[in-house]
Amino acid sequence: MASRIAIVEDDPAIRANYSDALKKHGFEVSAYGARAEALAAMKTRLPDLAIIDIGLGSDVDGGFALCRELRALSASLPIIFLTARDSDFDVVSGLRLGADDYLTKDVSLPHLMARIAALFRRAELAGEASHSEEKIERGALSLDLKRFTVSWQGATVPLTLTEFWMVHALAKFPGHVKSREQLMSDANLVVDDATITSHVKRVRRKFAAADAAFDRIETAYGMGYRWKA
Amino acid sequence: MHLRFSLRTKLALVTLVLLALPWVGARYVNEMERFLLEGQERVLVATARAVATALHDRPQLLAAVPERDDALRREAEEELRRLAERNGQLLEANAETALRALGREGALEARPAQREIAAILRGVQRTSSRIWVINRHYQVLALAGSLRRRVEPDGDRGALRGLWERAVGWLIQRPTEDFAESVPDDVLATGREISAALQGTPGTRMRRTPDARAVVMSAAYPIWSGDEVMGAVVAEETTNPILSLRSAALERLLVLTLAVFVGVAAVLIAYATRLSQRIRSLRDEAESAIDARGRLTHLAAGSGARDEIGDLSRSFSAMLAKLAQHHAYLEGMAGRLSHELRTPLAVVRSSLENLKLAPTPQEARLYIGRAEEGLARLNRILQRMSEASRLEQSLLSAERERYSLDAVVRGCVEGYRLAYSGARFELSLPERHVDIDGSPDLAAQLLDKLIENAIDYARGAAPVRVVLTEADGQALLSVENKGPLLPQEMSGRLFDSMVSVRDESAGDTPHLGLGLYVARLIAEFHGASIEAQNLPAADGVALRVRFPLAWH
Numbered sequence: 099m100a101s102r103i104a105i106v107e108d109d110p111a112i113r114a115n116y117s118d119a120l121k122k123h124g125f126e127v128s129a130y131g132a133r134a135e136a137l138a139a140m141k142t143r144l145p146d147l148a149i150i151d152i153g154l155g156s157d158v159d160g161g162f163a164l165c166r167e168l169r170a171l172s173a174s175l176p177i178i179f180l181t182a183r184d185s186d187f188d189v190v191s192g193l194r195l196g197a198d199d200y201l202t203k204d205v206s207l208p209h210l211m212a213r214i215a216a217l218f219r220r221a222e223l224a225g226e227a228s229h230s231e232e233k234i235e236r237g238a239l240s241l242d243l244k245r246f247t248v249s250w251q252g253a254t255v256p257l258t259l260t261e262f263w264m265v266h267a268l269a270k271f272p273g274h275v276k277s278r279e280q281l282m283s284d285a286n287l288v289v290d291d292a293t294i295t296s297h298v299k300r301v302r303r304k305f306a307a308a309d310a311a312f313d314r315i316e317t318a319y320g321m322g323y324r325w326k327a
Numbered sequence: 328m329h330l331r332f333s334l335r336t337k338l339a340l341v342t343l344v345l346l347a348l349p350w351v352g353a354r355y356v357n358e359m360e361r362f363l364l365e366g367q368e369r370v371l372v373a374t375a376r377a378v379a380t381a382l383h384d385r386p387q388l389l390a391a392v393p394e395r396d397d398a399l400r401r402e403a404e405e406e407l408r409r410l411a412e413r414n415g416q417l418l419e420a421n422a423e424t425a426l427r428a429l430g431r432e433g434a435l436e437a438r439p440a441q442r443e444i445a446a447i448l449r450g451v452q453r454t455s456s457r458i459w460v461i462n463r464h465y466q467v468l469a470l471a472g473s474l475r476r477r478v479e480p481d482g483d484r485g486a487l488r489g490l491w492e493r494a495v496g497w498l499i500q501r502p503t504e505d506f507a508e509s510v511p512d513d514v515l516a517t518g519r520e521i522s523a524a525l526q527g528t529p530g531t532r533m534r535r536t537p538d539a540r541a542v543v544m545s546a547a548y549p550i551w552s553g554d555e556v557m558g559a560v561v562a563e564e565t566t567n568p569i570l571s572l573r574s575a576a577l578e579r580l581l582v583l584t585l586a587v588f589v590g591v592a593a594v595l596i597a598y599a600t601r602l603s604q605r606i607r608s609l610r611d612e613a614e615s616a617i618d619a620r621g622r623l624t625h626l627a628a629g630s631g632a633r634d635e636i637g638d639l640s641r642s643f644s645a646m647l648a649k650l651a652q653h654h655a656y657l658e659g660m661a662g663r664l665s666h667e668l669r670t671p672l673a674v675v676r677s678s679l680e681n682l683k684l685a686p687t688p689q690e691a692r693l694y695i696g697r698a699e700e701g702l703a704r705l706n707r708i709l710q711r712m713s714e715a716s717r718l719e720q721s722l723l724s725a726e727r728e729r730y731s732l733d734a735v736v737r738g739c740v741e742g743y744r745l746a747y748s749g750a751r752f753e754l755s756l757p758e759r760h761v762d763i764d765g766s767p768d769l770a771a772q773l774l775d776k777l778i779e780n781a782i783d784y785a786r787g788a789a790p791v792r793v794v795l796t797e798a799d800g801q802a803l804l805s806v807e808n809k810g811p812l813l814p815q816e817m818s819g820r821l822f823d824s825m826v827s828v829r830d831e832s833a834g835d836t837p838h839l840g841l842g843l844y845v846a847r848l849i850a851e852f853h854g855a856s857i858e859a860q861n862l863p864a865a866d867g868v869a870l871r872v873r874f875p876l877a878w879h
Contacts, residue, residue, distance in 0.1 A: 109670055109673075109674065111674040111678070112670065112673050112674050112677060115674065115677035115678055115680075115681055116677060118681050119677065119680065119681050119684065122681075122684050182666055182669035182670050182673070183666070184669075184713065184717065185716075185717055185720045185721075186717070186720060186721045186724065187720055187724075202669070203669050203670065203672070203673035203676075204669070204672075204673075204676075204706060204710075206676065206680060207676075207677060207680040207681070207684075208680075295768050295772075296721065299768075317767065317768065318738055318742075319734065319735040319736075319737075319738030319739050319742070319767060319771045321738060321741065321742040321745070322742075
């Protein structure tokens with residue numbers, strides 16, 4: 099049975115385009131133009147994944163509210179924000195509300211598909227036992243490539259997919275400097291330098307929450323970042 | 328040279344109008360003097376008339392014509408009298424005869440008459456006036472009084488007062504009592520008032536004393552005997568009492584007007600000073616309202632005042648507020664524009680990608696490829712446009728830490744050597760660490776922008792010089808490139824949003840004039856100042872950022 103994806107997007111052209119693209123990739127798609135309509139439909143039948151725009155017509159922060167309501171309905175539903183807004187403030191707000199990923203509308207369809215696929219994989223594997231061969235261990239760091247989970251000193255660090263890919267790219271070859279461009283392509287992310295910087299900052303903060311002395315992600319000024327072995 | 332008058336100077340000049348006051352006062356005093364003189368004249372005429380009334384119709388007093396009455400004659404008379412006494416009473420008649428022979432019988436008769444006139448005159452004489460009686464032959468029959476007033480001794484007056492009087496003396500003439508009192512013969516001969524009186528009409532005259540130190544006013548009144556004028560009474564006085572009144576009045580006027588002038592001038596100048604100080608502070612604030620960074624501030628000077636300067640200040644503030652609004656609109660324009668364009672761009676992009684998924688002919692793929700190329704370029708432009716507004720937002724929440732600027736600069740320049748393979752870099756760092764407060768990531772972004780700018784403008788093979796020095800509690804980061812100089816008129820606006828000095832567009836990299844604006848925002852975040860200058864050799868441009876050092 100095909101997975102069901104709900105798209106909540108106020109712009110009819112984008113909504114139709116994404117619906118078509120997702121349908122071509124074999125997903126079952128239900129598209130909504132407004133928050134109330136979307137919430138009502140999803141309450142009767144929860145989709146397998148939701149793609150939400152933040153600004154929904156005149157409802158400027160409607161996407162945030164919808165995300166909160168969906169999270170209340172289901173703790174495990176994968177939620178992706180797909181929006182024109184790219185300020186740090188919006189990214190942080192979106193992720194804090196429990197979204198699994200935050201993408202700007204610059205993202206290309208193949209990238210979007212890859213993200214969706216990864217999220218489905220994570221959701222599918224959430225309950226299964228981990229396979230050791232799909233793991234990367236770097237000292238206290240442990241990356242599970244199947245479940246897209248990261249743990250530091252045994253404690254799980256709640257990273258988004260984007261952040262997971264970035265940590266993965268850095269930790270794969272400790273000591274090697276990864277430029278911002280490399281991190282971007284590794285994380286399947288199409289954003290600019292400043293956003294990479296803020297992503298790295300958030301990753302550091304999340305690790306620091308687990309271990310206050312965390313200092314493994316090092317900045318190589320002007321070049322990029324590296325994982326300190 | 329253009330002459331510049333300050334408000335204060337102008338008001339001081341206006342104060343000079345007050346100098347009309349003493350002129351008006353002097354006119355008034357002169358008028359008063361004229362009235363007083365007229366009064367004095369009337370009094371003199373009245374005096375002369377009174378004396379004349381006493382002498383009317385007593386022709387025997389004036390009829391006698393005294394001969395010339397000199398010492399020789401008197402001696403001769405005495406001699407004759409002695410002779411008569413020696414020869415006994417019999418010779419009395421002879422002596423009389425002899426005297427008559429001398430032509431002195433008139434004199435003998437006149438003498439008692441003169442004594443009588445003198446007695447009358449004594450009755451009416453006053454101090455400071457002189458009265459004389461003359462007969463038709465212009466002979467003075469009697470004279471009483473003196474023109475001189477008694478002068479009170481001044482006593483001991485202070486040195487200051489003496490100095491004051493000397494200073495005022497050359498401005499205001501004081502009357503003196505030291506003048507020649509004698510009556511010259513020509514006064515009698517030419518006196519208009521006297522000849523008028525002898526012709527039957529009272530007359531008055533002003534004349535100067537022979538030494539010209541005082542003015543004498545005289546009035547003559549005829550003495551009648553029946554229908555015939557027998558003589559005249561002349562009353563004289565100096566104008567000194569009035570003159571001294573006048574000079575005292577003038578002196579008081581001078582003192583008063585001086586005091587008023589000084590007082591009014593002081594008040595006006597104080598007012599003008601206050602006024603011009605308010606205007607100056609308003610001007611200074613208006614000049615600095617748009618600071619070096621192009622930010623607008625609010626005017627404080629006089630904004631609460633309820634006068635024209637307050638109005639001016641308020642309308643300045645209102646104007647600045649509008650300007651600031653416009654400024655903010657322009658600065659936010661790029662961010663808003665990129666945000667608004669993102670959704671239609673997403674429509675185009677997703678449509679193109681859907682088109683690619685569909686089975687399309689080869690020819691269509693070519694055009695899809697070109698459309699995607701254009702889309703990518705448009706995307707880059709949008710990213711640059713939103714960079715500034717995104718940075719502004721992230722600056723609000725950016726964390727500050729202490730870091731070594733030299734490490735950041737070294738790392739960045741190494742990165743540039745890799746990134747810009749076509750350019751050469753020359754790096755100069757201080758030996759010690761240069762620690763500043765801020766965000767190293769932002770500092771790297773700032774340096775990115777400076778280097779981007781330098782590479783874009785660099786001409787020839789000369790390397791881009793990156794110099795970091797430490798001096799006077801500041802870290803000076805300088806990025807220099809050889810190339811075209813800065814246009815003069817742009818020097819102040821180079822770091823504003825959407826200002827570019829570029830005249831040719833260089834390839835597909837969009838130049839929106841936002842790079843240096845971003846640099847400015849980051850510099851401001853570090854409390855640093857940023858400036859652009861031509862190199863001393865006038866062959867290139869240096870962009871300099873002065874960071875305050877971290878607290879030790």
